[in-house]
Amino acid sequence: MNDWSDAERCVEKAQQFFEQRKWSEALREIRTATSINPYNASWFFNTGLILDEMGWYDEALEAYRQADSIEANDVHTLNHLGVDLYRTGRFDKAIETFQKIESIDSTFEPSYCNRVIIYAHLNQHELAEEMFYTARLYKEDCPHCFYNICCSLEARGQYDKAIYCWTRSLDLQGQQGDIHARIAHAYWKKGDLEQARRHFLSNLRLNPGRTQALLDLGELLIEMGRHGEAGEKFRRAIELSPHHPGGHYCHGRLLLMARRDDEATGAFSAVLQLDPTFAGAHLALGRIALRRGDLPGARLQLQAEMQLRPDDPKLLLEMANLMMDVGESRSAMICLKGLTNREPERVSVWLNLAVAQFSRGNYQEGIASCLTALAKDPNNIIAMYNMALAHEHLKQYETAINWVRQARKIDVADVSLQRLEVRLRLLWVKDSILEFIRRKVNWTRCRRNG
Numbered sequence: 001m002n003d004w005s006d007a008e009r010c011v012e013k014a015q016q017f018f019e020q021r022k023w024s025e026a027l028r029e030i031r032t033a034t035s036i037n038p039y040n041a042s043w044f045f046n047t048g049l050i051l052d053e054m055g056w057y058d059e060a061l062e063a064y065r066q067a068d069s070i071e072a073n074d075v076h077t078l079n080h081l082g083v084d085l086y087r088t089g090r091f092d093k094a095i096e097t098f099q100k101i102e103s104i105d106s107t108f109e110p111s112y113c114n115r116v117i118i119y120a121h122l123n124q125h126e127l128a129e130e131m132f133y134t135a136r137l138y139k140e141d142c143p144h145c146f147y148n149i150c151c152s153l154e155a156r157g158q159y160d161k162a163i164y165c166w167t168r169s170l171d172l173q174g175q176q177g178d179i180h181a182r183i184a185h186a187y188w189k190k191g192d193l194e195q196a197r198r199h200f201l202s203n204l205r206l207n208p209g210r211t212q213a214l215l216d217l218g219e220l221l222i223e224m225g226r227h228g229e230a231g232e233k234f235r236r237a238i239e240l241s242p243h244h245p246g247g248h249y250c251h252g253r254l255l256l257m258a259r260r261d262d263e264a265t266g267a268f269s270a271v272l273q274l275d276p277t278f279a280g281a282h283l284a285l286g287r288i289a290l291r292r293g294d295l296p297g298a299r300l301q302l303q304a305e306m307q308l309r310p311d312d313p314k315l316l317l318e319m320a321n322l323m324m325d326v327g328e329s330r331s332a333m334i335c336l337k338g339l340t341n342r343e344p345e346r347v348s349v350w351l352n353l354a355v356a357q358f359s360r361g362n363y364q365e366g367i368a369s370c371l372t373a374l375a376k377d378p379n380n381i382i383a384m385y386n387m388a389l390a391h392e393h394l395k396q397y398e399t400a401i402n403w404v405r406q407a408r409k410i411d412v413a414d415v416s417l418q419r420l421e422v423r424l425r426l427l428w429v430k431d432s433i434l435e436f437i438r439r440k441v442n443w444t445r446c447r448r449n450g
Contacts, residue, residue: 007036011043014050023054041071048080057084075101075108082111086118094118109138113145120152128152143172150182159190180206181216193224211241215250222254230254245274245281252284261288279310283319290325298326306331313343320352324359332356347377354386363390381407381414388420397428 010033017026027050034043044067051060064081068074082097095118101111112135119128132149135142146169153162166183184199200217207213218233231254237247252267265288271281286301302322310316316339323332336353343349350373357366367390373383384407391400404421408414 003036007033010036011046014046018046018050018053021053023050026050027054039070041067041074041077044070045074045077045080048077048084052080052084057087060084061088073104075105075111078104079108079110079114083114086114086121091118091122107138109135109142110144112138113142113148116145116148117151120148120155123155125152125156141172143169146172147179154182154186154189157189159186162186178203181213184216184220188220188223193220196220197224209240211237211244211247214240215246218250218254222257227254227258243274245271245278248274249278249281249284252281256284256287259291261291264288277308279308279312280305280315282308283310283315283322286322286326290322295326298322299328302326302328302331306334311338311342313339313346316342317349317352320356324356329356329359333360345376347373347380347383350376351380351382351386354383354390358386358390358393363394366390379410381410381417385417385420388424392424392427397424400424401428 010029014026014029014033017023017029027047030043030047030050034040034047037043044063048060048063048067051057051063061081061084064077064084067077068081071077078097078101082094082101085091085094085097095115098111098115098118101108105111112131115131116128116135119125119131128149129152132145135145139145146165150162150165150169153159153165163183163186166179166186170179180199180203184196184203187193187196187199197217197220200213200220204210204213204217214233214237218230218237221227221230221233231251234247234251234254237244238251241247248267248270252264252271255261255264255267265285268281268284268288271278282301282305286298286305289295289297289301302319305315305319310319316335320332320335320339323329323335333353333356336349336356339346339349340353350369354366354369354373357363357369367387370383370387370390373380374387377383384403388400388403388407391397391403401421401424404417404424408417408421411417
């Protein structure tokens, strides 16, 4: 047999291995074929398909580019090229590729469908919707279009519409565990925990060995107050994937909530042994140390967490609170300032930042943070209360009383505000008397000296 026949035989073997989902074997055979005949575009295209299945998207890109260099402007090759450009974060290049497909064949529906998810990722939701409706002109019932537009709808908080579109996607392409998980998260965000639980269970039935599916359900069960069931899911996840730190971490958090600190310490220590950079584990160990009255140990763990530069909003807020508890107000301020950059509309973060600033004597900065909170929530009594306290410390009693009065207009029956106003009035009167005495003494001295 000649080399060309050998190449064809390798391609046939690659096809068989591909159908058996034996990706490494399929890749070996197809690469042997392309090394013999490097001028067959379809073989490079198939190489890209195998690499996609393996998750090797950068290498798949090169395979599709090679196919395109041999047979230019094939829309199927360009479509896969665009998808992998999106997968690898090259969003502008991906959009350019799909626009090129549109110029070659304006009826090729995937060129619009795939742009939906890219524009959703870029928060360009009007363009995402435009692509969605354009795609449906050429293929009305595309499950991928419905799935992709859901990502845009969910990002905008339109959970009911997202759930409807994901359900349509399910109807069109059959049961998919990933879609059930997305629906579950949407129900969770809108507060329908029971419906979320049902879809997480559907996800698990389709993916019984998926660790993340168990962890998601366990987290939901904690929120539902069903801690025993949550523990069962976490333990099952650990059994399935003992080297996955996520299972140990979730189980540790549950133990921490139950105040089983010794067991929780073991769980979080296991997390750090598996992944020393796992976000939240040092934080949890810091909380345990603080409970035990071990302030140096708590500070050490919190500093270790800080070095990992966490960016999860929940972790940042929890870490800031713990930093305040151990007297590390400067570190708390760093966490809270980072959080204001990520969630600038979250009023509670500005209030916590103000408290941290006040604790370090940065009263003007704290007042500015309170004013930012009030700009976002003009009726926030806590911000007004803190403003009054700050101005009290600065001995600006009249300004402090004005803030209390504003707060009392919102809640006239608040006892703490009543007490604060009484104290401020007494301090104001006392300060006025002392100021009068000082002026009287100074005036008398001036007359004597004169």
